[in-house]
Amino acid sequence: MTVAQTDSGREGADGEGGMAGADDAYTPSQRRIERERHKRARARRATAIAALSTLVTAAVLYLVVVDAPGWPRTKETFFSAQYAREAFPKVLDGLWLNIRLLFVCGAAVLVLGMLIAIARTLRGPVFFPLRVLAAAYTDFFRGLPLIINLMIVVLGVPALRLQGVTVDPVLLGGTALTLTYAAYVAEVFRAGIESVHPSQRAAARSLGLTNRQALRYVVLPQAVRRQVPPLLNDLVSLQKDTGLVSIGGAIDAVRAADIIVGRSLNYTPYIVAGLLFVALTIPMTRFTDWVTARMDRQRAQGGIL
Amino acid sequence: MSEILQKSGAPEPGTPRESAGDTSVLRMESVRKTFGGSVVLRDVDLEVAPHTVTALIGASGSGKSTLLRCANLLEEIDDGAIWLDGEEITDPRTDQDAVRRRIGVVFQAYNLFPHMTVLENITLAPRRVHGVPRAEAEEHARGLLERLGLGARAAEYPDRLSGGQQQRVAIARAVAVRPRLLLLDEITAALDPELVGEVLNVVRDLKNDGMTMVLATHEMGFARDVADQVCFLDGGVVLERGTADEVFGDPQQERTRRFLRRIVDAGRL
Ligand SMILES: Nc1ncnc2c1ncn2[C@@H]1O[C@H](COP(=O)(O)OP(=O)(O)OP(=O)(O)O)[C@@H](O)[C@H]1O
Ligand SMILES: [Mg+2]
Numbered sequence: 001m002t003v004a005q006t007d008s009g010r011e012g013a014d015g016e017g018g019m020a021g022a023d024d025a026y027t028p029s030q031r032r033i034e035r036e037r038h039k040r041a042r043a044r045r046a047t048a049i050a051a052l053s054t055l056v057t058a059a060v061l062y063l064v065v066v067d068a069p070g071w072p073r074t075k076e077t078f079f080s081a082q083y084a085r086e087a088f089p090k091v092l093d094g095l096w097l098n099i100r101l102l103f104v105c106g107a108a109v110l111v112l113g114m115l116i117a118i119a120r121t122l123r124g125p126v127f128f129p130l131r132v133l134a135a136a137y138t139d140f141f142r143g144l145p146l147i148i149n150l151m152i153v154v155l156g157v158p159a160l161r162l163q164g165v166t167v168d169p170v171l172l173g174g175t176a177l178t179l180t181y182a183a184y185v186a187e188v189f190r191a192g193i194e195s196v197h198p199s200q201r202a203a204a205r206s207l208g209l210t211n212r213q214a215l216r217y218v219v220l221p222q223a224v225r226r227q228v229p230p231l232l233n234d235l236v237s238l239q240k241d242t243g244l245v246s247i248g249g250a251i252d253a254v255r256a257a258d259i260i261v262g263r264s265l266n267y268t269p270y271i272v273a274g275l276l277f278v279a280l281t282i283p284m285t286r287f288t289d290w291v292t293a294r295m296d297r298q299r300a301q302g303g304i305l
Numbered sequence: 306m307s308e309i310l311q312k313s314g315a316p317e318p319g320t321p322r323e324s325a326g327d328t329s330v331l332r333m334e335s336v337r338k339t340f341g342g343s344v345v346l347r348d349v350d351l352e353v354a355p356h357t358v359t360a361l362i363g364a365s366g367s368g369k370s371t372l373l374r375c376a377n378l379l380e381e382i383d384d385g386a387i388w389l390d391g392e393e394i395t396d397p398r399t400d401q402d403a404v405r406r407r408i409g410v411v412f413q414a415y416n417l418f419p420h421m422t423v424l425e426n427i428t429l430a431p432r433r434v435h436g437v438p439r440a441e442a443e444e445h446a447r448g449l450l451e452r453l454g455l456g457a458r459a460a461e462y463p464d465r466l467s468g469g470q471q472q473r474v475a476i477a478r479a480v481a482v483r484p485r486l487l488l489l490d491e492i493t494a495a496l497d498p499e500l501v502g503e504v505l506n507v508v509r510d511l512k513n514d515g516m517t518m519v520l521a522t523h524e525m526g527f528a529r530d531v532a533d534q535v536c537f538l539d540g541g542v543v544l545e546r547g548t549a550d551e552v553f554g555d556p557q558q559e560r561t562r563r564f565l566r567r568i569v570d571a572g573r574l
Pocket of ligand 2: 369371413
């Protein structure tokens, strides 16, 4: 707080009488104490109810599943401790590839998405072809199912036997993921750019900033800030879709599980891989929630952003 | 305060490129502006001499803001011409960015950049447009804030300031690049009377510094006090113009008299 460092002279005219610091002699009234005790009691009750209902739900689920006629057989093929132990290290090895893919593709997606979004918002006749291309790109790749995109790129490109073009399934799979996700992310960025009020651009232009400078210093920073929650959402999605590069034969977590399943006809490795993906996504999802909540709070306080 | 314009990091005000006989900073001739079907400015002529203050008065919707936005090329005019320092800026070949660099604007809604601190708002244009080194730009900005009574607010974000404080920051931002001409659009509209006085004092000081200004205002007392020239707009036409004493003391047009009488009745003169 800057209340303490009040400027001499004219600062007094700023009408801040209401913002005086805390009064030292203050003691909470009986009313406030009573109110807070009530709030605490209510919070304790709410926690107790939540715990109880969780226990009951879990018990019911357990009984339903375990009582099911096919349970012993299912338990054997999906939840075998032996196969889980065998699969875990291999699947974990594969997961490392998924994580690397996430970081490399994530960065590429953000850059490419931003470039496409900017291309779509450029004005002026010179940029007409660029605008059309960018629009066509987003339309195409947002509509194309990711799995088909992957098959075309991962299986189709090597079939062409082009000189100097990679046939590495990891590189090709990463390329396909980047192509699709860049289209999504471009739309997120574009929505952000368009949500910045035109008066901000006008203010920047009237200060003498060029169109490009107005975009860079005034519009984009505000646009990106607003779009952080939906962007993180897309990254969570990308994280699990890295599992699809396995269709080209790259040994990621899913492919590693696949190999064991093919040999043993026991599906436990899939469960292991699935749980690992979930475990990987949860921190990211929580982080997204946290950022979103924080930004909502700021918006409620500030009113301007 | 007389130093607001000195010590600036920005270059000298644009050197006047005067065509023979035209010494005015801003000149408008037969300017016409329409939005869709409605004519908002009709045959507007205006001349603003160096170091003078021109006040635009008139009812809400009479075209004051539009006139200012046209002068700054934020709106494209339909017909007529505008000159800045004798150079026609409505010529399609002019560099619009270069023109805007010489004109400062303070808007009715302050339009500060919410993602930048007060200091960053003020130093953005000096640094990015005029290439002033960061330290120098910040020192100048701090000097401006000090004089505007906002010395302690440099690191604050705009949404934590009161309306009057935000408006003074907007003025500092416009002045920081030493514009040749300053356009002020109802800069006191959202303020309570005490803050109005604060902001108007800033404008008075700018006038004493020799700043050339055009301002749209509903503060008649202030217009009378500070303006060298007063223009009364009515339905997009400059119906009456003259010195403050002429327009306020002895209006020639019936409509001007009626407008002023309403203002007096409302206790605002
Ligand atoms: N972008 C726009 N599109 C359409 N009409 C507009 C636009 N901007 C202004 N107008 C119209 O032009 C007329 C003049 O508006 P302007 O904002 O210049 O009035 P003003 O004199 O500044 O009024 P006030 O004192 O309320 O600010 C109004 O009738 C308004 O509806
Ligand atoms: Mg207006």
